[in-house]
Amino acid sequence: MSRKxxxxxxxxxxxxxxxxxxLLPSQIPE
Known part of the structure; x- marks a missing residue:
C-alpha cells in the first residue's frame, strides 16, 4: 500500500x- x-x-x-x-528556490517542496 504505502510501498507502491x-x-x-x-x-x-x-x-x-x-x-x-x-533545486531552485521556487522548485523546493516545503
Whole structure:
C-alpha cells in the first residue's frame, strides 16, 4: 500500500532531481 505510493513518488522525484541536482528556490517542496 504505502510501498507502491512511495515507489512512484520516488521515481518521479528521482527523474526531476536527476537532470537538475540543484533545486531552485521556487522548485523546493516545503
Amino acid at each position: 505510493r512511495s515507489s512512484w513518488k520516488d521515481t518521479q522525484w528521482r527523474i526531476i532531481s536527476a537532470p537538475t541536482p540543484p
